Amino acid sequence: MSIIATHSRQSWNKGKLVGQKKTLPLRDIWAIRVRLQIAERTRYLALFDIDIYSKLRACHLTKLRVRDVAHGEHVLSRALVMRQKTQRPVQFEITEQTRSALAAWIHRPQLRSENYLFPSRLHTSDHLSTRQYARIVKGWVEAVGFDPAMCGIHTMRRTKASLIYRRTKNLRAVQLLLGHTRLESTVRYLGIEVDDALKMAEQTEV
Numbered sequence: 582m583s584i585i586a587t588h589s590r591q592s593w594n595k596g597k598l599v600g601q602k603k604t605l606p607l608r609d610i611w612a613i614r615v616r617l618q619i620a621e622r623t624r625y626l627a628l629f630d631i632d633i634y635s636k637l638r639a640c641h642l643t644k645l646r647v648r649d650v651a652h653g654e655h656v657l658s659r660a661l662v663m664r665q666k667t668q669r670p671v672q673f674e675i676t677e678q679t680r681s682a683l684a685a686w687i688h689r690p691q692l693r694s695e696n697y698l699f700p701s702r703l704h705t706s707d708h709l710s711t712r713q714y715a716r717i718v719k720g721w722v723e724a725v726g727f728d729p730a731m732c733g734i735h736t737m738r739r740t741k742a743s744l745i746y747r748r749t750k751n752l753r754a755v756q757l758l759l760g761h762t763r764l765e766s767t768v769r770y771l772g773i774e775v776d777d778a779l780k781m782a783e784q785t786e787v
Contacts (some may be wrong), residue, residue, distance in 0.1 A: 603731045604740040605722075612725045625717065627686035627710075628699055630679040632737040634757055637662065637673065639734040641731045645698040647687055653694075653781075656680040664760055671760035739770065746771055 586783055605613075610633060617626040631650070632642055642777040650660050658680070661672045675683070683698075686727070698709035715734050722732045738759075746755050 601737060602716055603727075605727070605732070605736060607729060607744075609722075609725045610740070613721050616724060621634065623682075623686045624699070627682040627733075628714075628717070629681075629721065629737075630682045631675070633741055634676050635660075635673040636738050637671070638664075641671075642665050643660050643699060643709045643711055643714055643740050645695070647692050647696050647698055648694040649677060650683055650698065651687060651694075654684070655689075656683045662671055669762075673758070749786045758772060 612776060613629060634641065649662060650657055656674055659672060659674055661670050663670055699709040701707060701709050711734065718731045718734055718737060722729050741754050742759055746752065752764060752767055756764055759767060759770065760769045
């Protein structure tokens with residue numbers, strides 16, 4: 582009997598802290614944005630803004646093409662992408678400041694409609710990888726004194742969704758914005774505390 586040896590690939594998160602990541606406070610969002618503006622980091626500013634406001638998963642964000650967010654020289658106020666896992670569409674808003682950042686970035690390297698919005702600077706990939714993006718996010722949060730072990734690429738996705746929930750308590754709206762098929766997934770993703778959920782239940786008449 583012959584035995585075929587298999588080599589398992591080491592998990593990316595082996596030995597690292599995993600679990601729910603914190604969201605960025607508003608002051609840190611603005612601190613990062615101002616740093617990028619002052620340093621004239623056009624690419625990073627566009628990447629930061631669209632990630633905060635789009636609430637996309639990193640795997641979708643890094644694979645955006647110019648045509649997903651712009652028609653010609655006009656950056657859209659709303660965009661739509663297909664989720665890889667479910668093939669369901671997710672729509673997101675592009676704020677005025679994000680449109681300005683995207684327009685400046687698209688114009689600078691003269692990106693074309695079919696180009697990836699954030700091309701990789703490595704020859705091994707056509708677009709920015711999630712691993713590369715995770716390193717970029719780490720640099721952002723470290724610059725404002727945030728513990729990178731408590732943040733990650735999901736921090737960016739969760740930040741505005743959490744702000745919307747805290748201001749409106751509208752779970753259904755957040756569910757739609759995140760593209761979740763189940764409300765329970767949104768509850769877990771936001772990390773809603775039991776006390777918060779009970780207060781919502783008490784305020785709901787049947």
